Amino acid sequence: MYRYDQYDQQMVDTRVAEFRDQTRRRLEGKITEDQFKPLRLQNGLYLQLHAYMLRVAVPYGTLNSTQMHALADIADKYDRGYGHFTTRQNIQYNWIKLEEAPDLLADLAKVEMHAIQTSGNCIRNISSDQYAGAAADELVDPRPYAELLRQWSSFHPEFLHLPRKFKFCVIASDNDRAAMRLHDIGIQVVQNDAGEIGCAFYVGGGMGRTPMIAPLIREFVPLDQLITYSEACLRVYNRYGRRDNKYKARIKILVHELGKDEYARQVEEEFAHLLEQGIEPPLAELERIKPFFADPAFKTGLPDKADRSDDQFARWVDSNCMPHKAPGYVAVTISLKPVGGIPGDASSAQMHAMADLAKDYSFDECRVTHAQNIVLPHVEIGRLNELYAKLAEADLATANIDQIGDIIACPGLDYCSLANARSIPVAQKISQRFEANGKGELLGTLKLKISGCINACGHHHAGHIGILGVDKKGTENYQLLLGGSEAEDTSLAKITGPGFDEAGIVDAVEKAADVYLAQREDGERFLDTYRRIGMDPFKEALYA
Numbered sequence: 367m368y369r370y371d372q373y374d375q376q377m378v379d380t381r382v383a384e385f386r387d388q389t390r391r392r393l394e395g396k397i398t399e400d401q402f403k404p405l406r407l408q409n410g411l412y413l414q415l416h417a418y419m420l421r422v423a424v425p426y427g428t429l430n431s432t433q434m435h436a437l438a439d440i441a442d443k444y445d446r447g448y449g450h451f452t453t454r455q456n457i458q459y460n461w462i463k464l465e466e467a468p469d470l471l472a473d474l475a476k477v478e479m480h481a482i483q484t485s486g487n488c489i490r491n492i493s494s495d496q497y498a499g500a501a502a503d504e505l506v507d508p509r510p511y512a513e514l515l516r517q518w519s520s521f522h523p524e525f526l527h528l529p530r531k532f533k534f535c536v537i538a539s540d541n542d543r544a545a546m547r548l549h550d551i552g553i554q555v556v557q558n559d560a561g562e563i564g565c566a567f568y569v570g571g572g573m574g575r576t577p578m579i580a581p582l583i584r585e586f587v588p589l590d591q592l593i594t595y596s597e598a599c600l601r602v603y604n605r606y607g608r609r610d611n612k613y614k615a616r617i618k619i620l621v622h623e624l625g626k627d628e629y630a631r632q633v634e635e636e637f638a639h640l641l642e643q644g645i646e647p648p649l650a651e652l653e654r655i656k657p658f659f660a661d662p663a664f665k666t667g668l669p670d671k672a673d674r675s676d677d678q679f680a681r682w683v684d685s686n687c688m689p690h691k692a693p694g695y696v697a698v699t700i701s702l703k704p705v706g707g708i709p710g711d712a713s714s715a716q717m718h719a720m721a722d723l724a725k726d727y728s729f730d731e732c733r734v735t736h737a738q739n740i741v742l743p744h745v746e747i748g749r750l751n752e753l754y755a756k757l758a759e760a761d762l763a764t765a766n767i768d769q770i771g772d773i774i775a776c777p778g779l780d781y782c783s784l785a786n787a788r789s790i791p792v793a794q795k796i797s798q799r800f801e802a803n804g805k806g807e808l809l810g811t812l813k814l815k816i817s818g819c820i821n822a823c824g825h826h827h828a829g830h831i832g833i834l835g836v837d838k839k840g841t842e843n844y845q846l847l848l849g850g851s852e853a854e855d856t857s858l859a860k861i862t863g864p865g866f867d868e869a870g871i872v873d874a875v876e877k878a879a880d881v882y883l884a885q886r887e888d889g890e891r892f893l894d895t896y897r898r899i900g901m902d903p904f905k906e907a908l909y910a
Contacts (some may be wrong), residue, residue, distance in 0.1 A: 367428045367731060368513050370478045370659045377521065378475045381482055385409050386468035393465060408488075408526075410481030411467055415783050418462040422474060423486040426494035426512040426536070427455030427734040427741075431725040434732060436477040438717035449717065451702060451710045453495050453774060454533070455734040456484060460781050482520065487528045489519035489600075493535045495543050496699075496735040500743040502691040506563065508538035508555050510655045511592065514541050514647070515553075517698045518593050525600055529607030530615035532600070533572075544736055545852035547580045548828060550617045551599060556586065564588050567867060569599055569629070570621030573822035577858050578618040579686035581626040583633065591637075594646045598637035602629065625708055661692075662729035662744060668694025669748040679754050681807070682765035687750070694747055698728075700740040700757060701764040701772060705801045706794050709775040710738030720759040727753050737774055739767070770805075770812045770879070771797045774825050778818030778835065779842070787835025787842035788868075792816055795872045800879075809879055812892040815850075828852035828892045831878060832859040833871060844871035848878065848904055849896050860901065863909055877907045 370378075385405070394401040406412075422437070429437075435490035441449045444466050445459040452458055462470065463732055474480055484491060492512045499507040515534055519525065525532070534674040535546045538555035546552035552568035564586045571580030587595045599788040606624075608614045621629045670693065674680040687696040703709050712720070720740055724732040727749060735741055745753060749855030757763040760859060766772045773796065776782065787881070793816055815829030821838075826832030832847035843865040852882030866874050878893070881904050886895045 368425070368655065371494050374478070375475070378478075378482070379478065380482045381409070382468060382471045382475050383385040385471060389464060399803060404486070406467075407486040408482070409467075409471065410484035411462070411464075412485060413783070414460065414781050415779075415780065417460065418464055418467065419458055419460050419781070420462045420467065420481055421452070421456050421458045422479060422481050423484050423491045424456050424479075424734050425516050426492055427736075428509065428732050429498055429724075431721040433477045433479055434717055434721035434724065436473065436479070439723065440470060440473060441714040441717065443473075448711050448713045450708075450777065451712065451734050451738050451740070453736050453738060454491050455496070455736060456491055457734070458777075460777070469771050485531075486526075487532075488526050489522065489528075489529050489532045489534065492516050492519070493533070493544055493549070493736060495539060496733045496741045497543060497688060497743065498538070498696050498733075499661065500688075500690050500695075500697045500751050501541075502689055503541055504537075504539040504691075505555055505557055506538050507659050508536045509659050510652060511538075511553070511555060511565070512536040513655050513658070514567050514593065514652055518596070518647070525604065528600075528604055529609045530617075532603075532617070534596075538855060542852070542854040542856070545792055545825070545828060546851055547856045548573060548825075549580065551596065552580050553592075558586050562588070565592055565595075567595065567599065567763060570626070571634075571829045572616055572618045573825060575613060575820040575822075576616075576619065577822065577827040578622060579858065580618070581621070583626060583630045586905045589652065590649050591641070591646060593635075594640045595637055597645060598633045598640055600638075601636050602632045617748060624821065629813070632737075649742060662731075664695065664744070665746070666690040666693070666795065667834065668746055670694055672747050672795065678765070679751065682754055682763060683750060684765045685765040685769065687745075690744070692744070695744055696750070698742045698745045698750070698753065699735065699767045700742065700762050701766055702739050702762075703766060703772050704761060704764045705771065706798045708790050709773045709793050709888075712740075716760050716762060719756070719762065723756060725752065727861070737772065739772070751883040766806065768811050768813060769807065770800050770809050770814050770831075773797060773814050773816060774816040774829070775816040775822035776818050778816075782818060782823075784821055785835065786820075786837040787818050787844065789816045789818040789824055789833075789835060792833060792835075792844065792868060795868075796875055799872055799876060803876070805876075805878065805879060805883070808883065810891060812879070812882075813851075813876070825852065826850075827858050828856075829859055830891070830896070831875060833875075834861075836865060838865065842868065844868065846871065846874050846878070846908070848901065849893065851893055855893075862901065862905055874908055878904050881907050
């Protein structure tokens with residue numbers, strides 16, 4: 367993984383010192399909250415319902431054990447003993463005291479971490495495939511390209527005050543495990559007919575109140591023009607994006623209103639101009655970055671099977687382990703979705719445990735996933751039994767990846783000042799319902815996502831089953847959506863009809879699941895059956 371050089375460390379240390387002075391002036395009343403707000407947001411500090419929330423950047427989701435231990439220590443020292451892993455592969459702390467925030471940032475800086483550009487109208491944390499460098503189906507490891515983009519976008523003076531927040535995603539596989547086409551810019555590393563490696567650009571995706579799937583803007587950008595083309599895309603947006611209406615300020619609105627062809631034409635014009643300026647970093651910089659992501663020293667001649675005599679272990683292997691590019695290894699996903707738990711939350715003890723396991727079992731590396739779980743990317747198959755036993759001791763051995771219990775959920779009205787409804791209790795009740803009725807494993811792959819408001823931090827538009835919390839005359843109401851996907855078959859879910867109360871939405875999810883169980887054909891996921899039979903059978907079951 368990437369390690370800071372002197373410039374990275376100096377930038378982060380300098381920012382901590384600046385924010386310490388800004389916080390002091392705010393606490394002394396020398397600046398107002400309105401003056402302080404943009405300063406704290408530039409450092410990832412939000413004011414939520416009950417306290418300040420700090421969002422910590424985890425570039426493309428990659429952590430080492432030292433950093434995970436530090437996150438655990440921060441949870442104990444500055445929060446209430448836990449952290450919340452997010453859909454942008456970050457971590458959030460929900461109970462931060464303003465006077466302690468500078469010390470927290472200083473502790474992060476000691477382990478090469480920060481909270482810069484995790485909020486505000488700027489380029490946010492670059493996301494990627496959680497199995498990067500491990501997956502057998504990827505063309506290359508996409509993280510060096512994500513790191514190059516991170517370095518280019520950090521403190522970029524032209525893009526620190528965009529019309530609205532901006533999100534990049536970089537993958538290198540035809541199997542999209544990072545919701546690439548639902549980003550402002552999605553980049554897929556590809557190979558052209560001549561065997562050259564380059565990038566396909568998808569621009570104008572996003573969720574929120576106006577969900578859109580990013581169209582393909584350019585099929586192939588040479589690697590030595592990656593940054594220049596990214597800059598051209600941002601310049602056109604920064605020039606023409608709406609600043610008079612925040613609800614129409616995202617790049618997806620600009621691409622939609624101009625049309626993708628006209629947007630692409632303007633990008634090409636800007637691209638040609640920038641090529642003349644020579645802003646692209648030399649390929650030598652990319653080559654400097656790549657060794658940080660070199661394969662670890664994989665062993666050879668390892669066993670390719672584990673002892674599956676224990677049924678619970680066998681179920682966990684089938685659910686939580688993914689094939690690896692190196693023989694004798696798998697990538698292990700640790701579920702942060704225990705039955706009845708809060709999706710994405712981990713206690714400090716669990717974070718310490720995961721840090722130790724990353725060091726002992728996965729070459730000192732772990733990943734945060736966009737589904738709010740943790741991956742150990744390089745685990746020997748022959749050591750899976752002992753790893754599983756240690757995960758079970760830490761209450762981290764739930765076998766439910768990509769099943770109905772593996773719910774993505776935002777913090778909702780329990781924490782967020784923007785939310786209309788609670789997400790956490792709904793997620794807890796659904797996981798408990800399907801554990802009790804035994805249908806969870808029977809349903810197979812079924813991705814359920816819950817948002818507490820239209821901002822869609824829970825990605826409800828992209829769920830096979832999505833739930834959106836709304837305010838209906840002062841009471842919490844929940845709309846049910848069906849048919850979404852964030853994968854390579856990207857689609858947006860559709861609302862079934864009138865909403866439900868909290869108890870009713872749990873019943874509605876079970877009714878939708880029962881329709882699938884009754885109607886599915888061999889090999890079909892819930893999404894496949896929905897696409898084949900359409901909405902009507904589900905509506906009949908829900909509203910008859």
